Amino acid sequence: MAQIAVIGTGYVGLSSGACFAHLGHRVFCVDVLQEKIDDLNKGIMPIVETGLKELVAEGVTSGLLTFSTDAASAVVNADVIFLCVPTPEGADGSADLSYIQIAAKTLSPLIRSGAIVVNKSTVPVGSTKVVERELKRPDVAVVSNPEFLREGSAIQDFLHPDRIVVGSDNLEAAIAVGALYEKVGAPVLVTDPASAETIKYAANAFLATKISYINAVAAICEGVGADINDVVLGLGYDKRIGHEFLRPGPGWGGSCFPKDTKAMVKIAEDAGYDFGLLKGVITVNDQQYGRIVEKIRNAAGGSLEGKVIAAWGLTFKALTDDLRDSPAIEIVSRLIAAGAEVAVFDPTVVVAPKGLEKLKVMSSLIAACNGADVIAVLTEWDDFRQISPNEVADVVSAKNIVDARNLLDRSEWLRAGFEYQGVGR
Numbered sequence: 001m002a003q004i005a006v007i008g009t010g011y012v013g014l015s016s017g018a019c020f021a022h023l024g025h026r027v028f029c030v031d032v033l034q035e036k037i038d039d040l041n042k043g044i045m046p047i048v049e050t051g052l053k054e055l056v057a058e059g060v061t062s063g064l065l066t067f068s069t070d071a072a073s074a075v076v077n078a079d080v081i082f083l084c085v086p087t088p089e090g091a092d093g094s095a096d097l098s099y100i101q102i103a104a105k106t107l108s109p110l111i112r113s114g115a116i117v118v119n120k121s122t123v124p125v126g127s128t129k130v131v132e133r134e135l136k137r138p139d140v141a142v143v144s145n146p147e148f149l150r151e152g153s154a155i156q157d158f159l160h161p162d163r164i165v166v167g168s169d170n171l172e173a174a175i176a177v178g179a180l181y182e183k184v185g186a187p188v189l190v191t192d193p194a195s196a197e198t199i200k201y202a203a204n205a206f207l208a209t210k211i212s213y214i215n216a217v218a219a220i221c222e223g224v225g226a227d228i229n230d231v232v233l234g235l236g237y238d239k240r241i242g243h244e245f246l247r248p249g250p251g252w253g254g255s256c257f258p259k260d261t262k263a264m265v266k267i268a269e270d271a272g273y274d275f276g277l278l279k280g281v282i283t284v285n286d287q288q289y290g291r292i293v294e295k296i297r298n299a300a301g302g303s304l305e306g307k308v309i310a311a312w313g314l315t316f317k318a319l320t321d322d323l324r325d326s327p328a329i330e331i332v333s334r335l336i337a338a339g340a341e342v343a344v345f346d347p348t349v350v351v352a353p354k355g356l357e358k359l360k361v362m363s364s365l366i367a368a369c370n371g372a373d374v375i376a377v378l379t380e381w382d383d384f385r386q387i388s389p390n391e392v393a394d395v396v397s398a399k400n401i402v403d404a405r406n407l408l409d410r411s412e413w414l415r416a417g418f419e420y421q422g423v424g425r
């Protein structure tokens, strides 16, 4: 059992902290936001994540999990300190390391000799050295341990990962960090820091590439009269390709892919390589938002001016409340800018996000569909499949549906008299 301090109790820090406590470690989760810590201490989760509340309750009850704003008491006796702070996009597309630098600098005098500082935030190549420079503590090892969990299945992913990557010049420290995960039974890959940092960006860039690739193929399917669902099946049975991450949609988004792909382009540029392939992937993604807006415009009769659009879903994916860089937000913003009135229903959204005050947030799918000229399915919430097309038909102005997630049963909606448009079919 190790004593762990987690700095930054967000999507990654909170999920990781709760899971480490579940694995039997003593965990102190720290955040600068007093309100977040107060809520956690009352059992109120700041994020929607399957199984998180139960795991937090288990940790608090067992005494292995504590939440606080007091970094000093969390860090002073810690064997391992995980940095899980944001690394947002900087002005030139590179990752902004200021949160990491501030955390390392302020924690430095508090850390005991022989402890290990772990970078779990997604950071560019060379950041392990940046942390070492900020710490100015040769007696403290710095390790890179990128996180691969997906929002929506963060707990499952953390406890059943495909692999653990640990990068350090200090082999003893790398092995000690790998040992924290012993109970999850995943392969532990020990590398140098640059390789560990590269693995994380290369993984996210590759996943974004798969999605942009299948969205591009979906566009071709529409042009040649093929059905993307059959094409994906035919591709996926090839073991070299596989079925995962080959689902067409409104484009990728979320808190990681947009910033990480841009950061990877910048990392490549700094290394003297023009990553044209990844730039293309980003361009295809931006085009995909536009393609979905065009589908909605066409369904509305060629103009969005004064048209009423019902948006189904706002989060960047189902099973999370995360709106950061959500494709749905990008599409809704473009619809509003083109003169449409947009009403949205999302199971996790109760108020319009900042900057989207014109968006009407409704409390049910049917309320959002009232008087709609077009319905746009933007997030793949499973509940949306259960709604009856006939019930929806009773409240809309016109029976048009653009299913940007290929989520619904097309034949059912066609039977109810809707003009149905999916992606790539």
Ligand SMILES: NC(=O)c1ccc[n+]([C@@H]2O[C@H](COP(=O)([O-])OP(=O)(O)OC[C@H]3O[C@@H](n4cnc5c(N)ncnc54)[C@H](O)[C@@H]3O)[C@@H](O)[C@H]2O)c1
Pocket: 007, 008, 009, 010, 011, 012, 013, 030, 031, 032, 033, 036, 084, 085, 086, 087, 099, 102, 103, 120, 121, 122, 123, 147, 148, 149, 150, 151, 255, 256
């Ligand atoms: N969200 C994901 O799915 C995911 C997956 C893998 C990796 N990552 C990476 O993990 C990192 C964190 O992402 P996130 O989504 O958890 O971010 P987040 O914004 O949800 O959480 C970060 C937390 O850190 C806190 N914080 C900032 N500075 C602090 C400080 N000095 N001391 C204590 N707390 C501080 C913030 O208040 C916030 O609660 C990023 O680098 C991200 O790229 C995210």
